[in-house]
Amino acid sequence: MGLIGKSDFVQLCLKNDDELADIFARGTTPEFAELVGYEFDGFNTMDLTQLIGIRRFRKGFLAADETVGSQEIGGYNVTVRPGPPTAEWDIVYKKGKPHRHSPYRVYRAPAGDKEDKYPQSLLINYDCPRNPVWNPGFLRDYLVKVTPTNPDLFLGKAYVALGSLRVYVSYFVLLRAEKVDPATVWG
Amino acid sequence: MTATKKATAVKRSLVTGACGFIGSHVVEQLAAAGHEVIAADHPSVWEGGDDVKRGRYPRLVSRLATKTVSFELSDAGSFSSLPIDVDYVFHVAAVFNYTAPYAELFRVNVEGTRALLGHFAKSRKLKRWVQWGAGGVYGMPSTRGNVPFFEDLAPMPSNNYLKSKWEQEFMVMSEAPKLGIDWTIVRPTTVYGPRAAYGSSQMFLGVLDPPVVAVPSSMTGRIPFIHVVDVARAAIHLAQVKTGANQVFNTNDDTVMNAVEFMQAMARLLGKPFLKLPPLPVGKLIKAAAPILDFQFWLMRDVLGKQPLVEPDMLAMATEDFVYPNDKLKATGFEFTYPDARMAFAETLDWYLNTYKSGE
Numbered sequence: 001m002g003l004i005g006k007s008d009f010v011q012l013c014l015k016n017d018d019e020l021a022d023i024f025a026r027g028t029t030p031e032f033a034e035l036v037g038y039e040f041d042g043f044n045t046m047d048l049t050q051l052i053g054i055r056r057f058r059k060g061f062l063a064a065d066e067t068v069g070s071q072e073i074g075g076y077n078v079t080v081r082p083g084p085p086t087a088e089w090d091i092v093y094k095k096g097k098p099h100r101h102s103p104y105r106v107y108r109a110p111a112g113d114k115e116d117k118y119p120q121s122l123l124i125n126y127d128c129p130r131n132p133v134w135n136p137g138f139l140r141d142y143l144v145k146v147t148p149t150n151p152d153l154f155l156g157k158a159y160v161a162l163g164s165l166r167v168y169v170s171y172f173v174l175l176r177a178e179k180v181d182p183a184t185v186w187g
Numbered sequence: 188m189t190a191t192k193k194a195t196a197v198k199r200s201l202v203t204g205a206c207g208f209i210g211s212h213v214v215e216q217l218a219a220a221g222h223e224v225i226a227a228d229h230p231s232v233w234e235g236g237d238d239v240k241r242g243r244y245p246r247l248v249s250r251l252a253t254k255t256v257s258f259e260l261s262d263a264g265s266f267s268s269l270p271i272d273v274d275y276v277f278h279v280a281a282v283f284n285y286t287a288p289y290a291e292l293f294r295v296n297v298e299g300t301r302a303l304l305g306h307f308a309k310s311r312k313l314k315r316w317v318q319w320g321a322g323g324v325y326g327m328p329s330t331r332g333n334v335p336f337f338e339d340l341a342p343m344p345s346n347n348y349l350k351s352k353w354e355q356e357f358m359v360m361s362e363a364p365k366l367g368i369d370w371t372i373v374r375p376t377t378v379y380g381p382r383a384a385y386g387s388s389q390m391f392l393g394v395l396d397p398p399v400v401a402v403p404s405s406m407t408g409r410i411p412f413i414h415v416v417d418v419a420r421a422a423i424h425l426a427q428v429k430t431g432a433n434q435v436f437n438t439n440d441d442t443v444m445n446a447v448e449f450m451q452a453m454a455r456l457l458g459k460p461f462l463k464l465p466p467l468p469v470g471k472l473i474k475a476a477a478p479i480l481d482f483q484f485w486l487m488r489d490v491l492g493k494q495p496l497v498e499p500d501m502l503a504m505a506t507e508d509f510v511y512p513n514d515k516l517k518a519t520g521f522e523f524t525y526p527d528a529r530m531a532f533a534e535t536l537d538w539y540l541n542t543y544k545s546g547e
Contacts, residue, residue: 007530014452014529047451047461055458084458086533 006086008153009175012146013043013085020045020171024155027144029108030122032073034151035061039078041089041177044158046170049082056080056089058098059174061106062182072107075124076100076185089177100185102126102136106143114164118142118157127161140166143174152176199312201225201273203260203303204280205252206232208383209319209375209415211244213277216419218251226252227269228280233257239543242384260299263306271310275426277317278303281355283385285348285498286488292351300355301362308366315426316368318359321352322376322411322437328507335510338374338435346500356435364433371431375418375438376411376511380531381538383415389501390449391539400454405466406446408508411439412528421521430519439511442528446505452529456536470506473499 012020039060049055058078079092079099092099109116109123124141140159147153154174159166200217204210205226217224226248233255237246249255258265260280282295300318307313325336326343334340344350356372363370379387394400421438425431444452447463454461473480480499487493525531 010456010533011527011529014455014532016448016451045455047454047463050454050458051460082458084456084533086456086537087458 006175008146008150009041009043009173010085012153012155012173013045015045017045017171020155023146024118024142024144024157024171025120027120027146027155028148029120030143030145030154032061032063032070032106034145035075035106036063036073037061037179037182039177039180040154040174041080042077042156042172042174043085044170044172049170053082055082056085057172058089058091058177060100060180060185062185064105072105074128075104075106077102085173102139104128104139104141115140115166117159117166118144120144121157124156138162141172197221197223198275199223199225199273200275200277201227201269202252202277202279203227203258204278204319205255206243206245206248207279207283208242208385209378209418210277210279211248211382212380212415213279213419213422214248214251216416216423217277220423222275224252225254225256225270225273227256227258229259230257230265239382240384240546242382242388244382260303261295263299263302266303266306269303269306271307272312273310274312274314275317275423276307276313276315277319277422277426279319281319281352283348285346285500286484287348289347289351292347293354296351297354297358301358304359304362304366304368307368313368315432316359316363316370317422317426318356318370318372319422320356320372320374320435321349322374322439322509322511323349323504324353324356324374327503328408328509333508335512336437337512338437338515345503348500360433360435369432371422371425371433372435373418373422373425373438374435375413376509378413378415378418379528380415380535381542384543386501388539388543391453391536392543394450394453394457394459395536395539395544397459399460399462400450400457401462401464402447402450403464403467403469404447406450406469406506408506409443409445409510410449411509411511412442412444413438413440414523414525414528414531417523417525420524421516424521425516425519428519434515436516436519437511437513438516439513440523440528441513441526444528445508452532453536456533473502473506 039058042057042059057080061075064072064074081090104124104126105128106124121142121144126139127137138161141156143156146155156172158169200222202213205214206228214226233245237244256268258268324342324344326345342353344353359370377387451461
């Protein structure tokens with residue numbers, strides 16, 4: 001990733017919620033092909049996340065298996081030690097491998113569905129029964145591409161699902177980090 | 188013939204205060220733009236090496252400039268060292284200190300500049316005198332009805348330093364036309380960036396050591412910013428465009444950021460927890476603490492001869508809401524390298540952490 005991309009990423013990480021809301025509203029829907037097979041450095045803008053150790057993270061995206069079809073992809077989070085958005089992402093390893101967890105489904109929320117909050121976004125839905133029970137199924141993220149011309153920079157908006165309520169938690173910024181081999185992700 | 192033409196095409200610029208924070212960046216930008224640069228500064232500055240703690244860069248500037256000269260702004264007798272066959276003068280030199288007594292500020296900043304201007308009256312080549320003003324000359328927003336500080340608003344400086352800067356500006360506007368010199372005044376706001384050791388530096392240095400960055404939620408006054416590279420570039424640009432002649436320009440970027448947001452950004456960049464404290468009447472607290480602040484000011488400056496720990500005049504700005512339109516600057520065709528200060532906060536903090544702190 002070039003310096004310009006990193007600079008745009010850092011700028012987004014420093015913006016306030018009002019500014020991010022404006023950028024999010026102008027965002028466009030990411031293509032699956034722009035996500036699948038890559039991990040992205042992520043930064044939560046909610047300041048409490050610094051204290052609880054989840055300010056920084058990684059998100060990976062994988063093609064869904066054949067039973068799902070082409071309308072959906074999958075993904076997971078990777079634990080990263082807290083730090084500034086300018087520093088290297090310090091990934092936490094477990095048993096010699098990056099600590100990957102919290103799988104999710106990624107798709108466009110059907111029109112009129114209770115999850116259909118932002119039509120220009122992809123829904124990252126952690127409520128996926130086929131995944132282990134420990135996944136944080138109460139989370140719902142919405143993801144947009146910041147500008148049509150930059151395929152590496154994304155802005156997300158995270159909610160907690162409380163019954164039918166959706167409570168806003170934080171914005172997060174994603175920057176393309178590296179390619180991953182799907183065969184090695186969970187293996 | 189070609190060589191002669193080429194030689195005459197090179198622009199020759201003189202920079203006063205060349206070794207300081209802003210001056211060194213002006214020299215750097217002029218050299219990058221192909222100017223022949225004459226760097227002028229106080230004799231004592233040239234004697235030492237680069238000193239990040241004092242914001243002095245004689246070695247760096249010597250490498251960039253075509254020629255270096257010594258002069259003292261308060262001593263017209265020293266001006267003979269300054270060549271007058273230059274296309275542009277960038278007059279950055281001044282006493283920039285909120286602590287200095289008014290008599291000294293007036294003697295150097297106003298009377299010294301008046302004499303220097305007179306020295307260049309004989310120049311047949313001089314195309315523009317670029318005078319460094321100060322964004323602070325408009326005064327405190329709270330005493331001006333919180334209106335945006337457009338360039339045509341009459342200045343109402345709130346302290347001795349800014350009073351001397353306004354008097355300096357006024358003198359240039361009045362005297363330069365009589366001497367047949369075209370002038371441009373730049374009024375930079377909060378100039379930040381690598382090499383700053385005073386002024387904006389306090390905002391960055393103040394967040395480096397505490398484990399937590401905390402600020403009262405009532406600190407919602409907007410802070411104006413301009414990166415030092417853009418100040419230098421704007422001055423060079425304005426010197427060379429007709430629309431810059433005999434005009435005053437706010438030199439301020441597009442950032443809209445209040446004190447809480449600034450501290451929040453610092454916390455994020457440093458990877459520190461950020462605490463938004465309950466609202467506090469900070470302005471009233473500063474006023475209530477005025478006797479203590481004034482005492483330490485007197486003790487440090489007048490008794491011990493040192494820089495005060497807290498400068499009441501600078502502290503007073505912390506609770507104000509500043510808005511500086513930059514439409515006039517943009518209308519001349521100027522484009523910022525750093526339109527949003529967030530673009531350069533990271534590199535600036537990095538400089539304080541890795542260069543300033545280590546005293547290299």
